[in-house]
Amino acid sequence: MKFADDIVNTVTRIILPFIMLFGFYLIFQVHLSPGGGFSGGTVIGSGFVLFSLSFGISVQEKKLSHRTSALLESYGGLLYIFLGLLGVLTGYNFLTNNPVFPLGKPGNLFSSGLVLIVNIGLGIKVASTIITLFDSLGGEDLE
Amino acid sequence: MKQTIAIFLLVLIGIGLLNIISEMPKFGEKGNPAQNEIYERYTEKSQKETGSLNMVSAIITDYRAFDTLGEATVLFATIAAIYATLMSAVAHKKRDNNRNKKHGDDQ
Numbered sequence: 001m002k003f004a005d006d007i008v009n010t011v012t013r014i015i016l017p018f019i020m021l022f023g024f025y026l027i028f029q030v031h032l033s034p035g036g037g038f039s040g041g042t043v044i045g046s047g048f049v050l051f052s053l054s055f056g057i058s059v060q061e062k063k064l065s066h067r068t069s070a071l072l073e074s075y076g077g078l079l080y081i082f083l084g085l086l087g088v089l090t091g092y093n094f095l096t097n098n099p100v101f102p103l104g105k106p107g108n109l110f111s112s113g114l115v116l117i118v119n120i121g122l123g124i125k126v127a128s129t130i131i132t133l134f135d136s137l138g139g140e141d142l143e
Numbered sequence: 144m145k146q147t148i149a150i151f152l153l154v155l156i157g158i159g160l161l162n163i164i165s166e167m168p169k170f171g172e173k174g175n176p177a178q179n180e181i182y183e184r185y186t187e188k189s190q191k192e193t194g195s196l197n198m199v200s201a202i203i204t205d206y207r208a209f210d211t212l213g214e215a216t217v218l219f220a221t222i223a224a225i226y227a228t229l230m231s232a233v234a235h236k237k238r239d240n241n242r243n244k245k246h247g248d249d250q
Binding site: 035070073077094095104106107111112113114115118119126132 | 195201209218
């Protein structure tokens, strides 16, 4: 499954780093500006879809294998639940933010404890969901 | 005849729904049920309580984090269902191919 098209290939080669950077920006600036795990993960996943559309799914398989994305999909969700259980283990409610995670100074990049970490987990999960979905829809030539 | 009954029922349902909408509180009016103490708590205290300047992400991943966990579970269920459906089809195809090959060898 591949576009044999020079325009798509060239444009993808130029624009793909910016797509990935924008996706990571959306995830890591979640507590400072609009964005979040869902939107950022979707952008990163779409970047991978564009990559495998223009260079072929077997090239994408070398960068991020089918099995790895399926594993990331599960561990993103497990990270979320684990962070929630940390609150229970230290004697607070499920998914507690303030006493369990240090809040930091509002406005800094590394602040707001649970909000940032949970959104990273969500971003991993959403991105790998889209990649796994695309791979399993168009990946019959994988094995 | 069937069509007439269907249209009549649809018009009836539509009138009922429009009646319900006309009973709803006006948008943005003071004293609406949505304007309670919750939004005051969010607008005044969310930065202090969560350390997040973005109020929307403070709500969805701190105050309503359990809700978002459900959302992530929906994603997981979707991908599990797609995987089960499509990958079983691929496995069937592979098995059929293998069987055909074997059969060909026998002949």
